Amino acid sequence: MPQEKFFDVTAANFAQIINDSPAPVVIVCYVPEEGGVSQTILKKVEAEVSRAPGVLLGRLDCEKEQELAMSLQLQEVPTVFAIHDKKVVNKIQGRLNDTEIQGFVANCSHLAALASGEGMVAQASEHLTKGEVEEALRLYGEVLSKPKEHSEPIIASAMAGMAMCALALRDLEGAKSVIQALRDNHKMQLSEPIVKQAITAVDMAVAAEDCGDQAQLEAALADNVDDHDARSKLAILLYAKGDSKGAMDHALTIMKRDRSWNEDGGRKLVLQFFDSLGNQHPDVIEARRRLSALLFI
Numbered sequence: 001m002p003q004e005k006f007f008d009v010t011a012a013n014f015a016q017i018i019n020d021s022p023a024p025v026v027i028v029c030y031v032p033e034e035g036g037v038s039q040t041i042l043k044k045v046e047a048e049v050s051r052a053p054g055v056l057l058g059r060l061d062c063e064k065e066q067e068l069a070m071s072l073q074l075q076e077v078p079t080v081f082a083i084h085d086k087k088v089v090n091k092i093q094g095r096l097n098d099t100e101i102q103g104f105v106a107n108c109s110h111l112a113a114l115a116s117g118e119g120m121v122a123q124a125s126e127h128l129t130k131g132e133v134e135e136a137l138r139l140y141g142e143v144l145s146k147p148k149e150h151s152e153p154i155i156a157s158a159m160a161g162m163a164m165c166a167l168a169l170r171d172l173e174g175a176k177s178v179i180q181a182l183r184d185n186h187k188m189q190l191s192e193p194i195v196k197q198a199i200t201a202v203d204m205a206v207a208a209e210d211c212g213d214q215a216q217l218e219a220a221l222a223d224n225v226d227d228h229d230a231r232s233k234l235a236i237l238l239y240a241k242g243d244s245k246g247a248m249d250h251a252l253t254i255m256k257r258d259r260s261w262n263e264d265g266g267r268k269l270v271l272q273f274f275d276s277l278g279n280q281h282p283d284v285i286e287a288r289r290r291l292s293a294l295l296f297i
Helices: 014-020 037-050 066-071 098-129 133-144 152-168 172-185 193-208 214-223 228-240 244-257 265-277 282-295
Strands: 006-008 025-030 056-061 079-084 087-093
Touching: 025 037, 025 098, 037 056, 037 098, 079 098, 087 098, 098 133, 098 152, 133 152, 152 172, 152 193, 172 193, 193 228, 193 265, 214 228, 228 244, 228 265, 244 265, 244 282, 265 282
Parallel strands: 006 056, 025 056
Antiparallel strands: 025 079, 079 087
């Protein structure tokens, strides 16, 4: 895929443009007639795209690339179309006026902003997973600094990421504040996996504050292995301290020993841990296997 802002479209690179470009690509199909309509439209589209961050422009010379032009079944030249996410998302043709061209490129700019936001959220999440919290915060903050450029799901995902960063920095009050803002202002996104994960993680951290002392809970279990209230508190406390495997071990033990406790409270607790960690976490994968075995005993 060409990396330049402007590039020529050929039969050799057309498929790569369709399949590999992460950014919207505007393609102008024209004939190189000096002073003609095609050249005028090409120059106007080039001017608009030059001011559109994240949008690329490909120039298809229909005389030089006749076979490719015929395969596109162009009804008129000039034709301008936009490719994004491996498909044609918009097309205009003929004697285009300035308003039509501006609107066409503006739509591509919006798609570029969305793609940029999705990419930054994904990149920030990778940094957070690696423990690179400051870099994750920078990227989430960049998305949130331009809310009008991004969709509600992207904004909610970035806020969820900020809450997870706050937890990583032991800033529970900050995390609680972000989650409250999500609950107040982004109700339609609360069931999104990344948002649900952050909400559950913060709720668990809040619950851990009321669980008491770890040594006392362990002593209570030593006296009575079926003290499931103490075991559930210990599980939450261990989770808050980063011992997700130990936390899920205790939740599964409750489930194994007494499914009736707290209305199947052991299973509910382990599912909360799943929600908080995400399905791809290695401890979740192992615990889910154990949970399945218990369900069929």
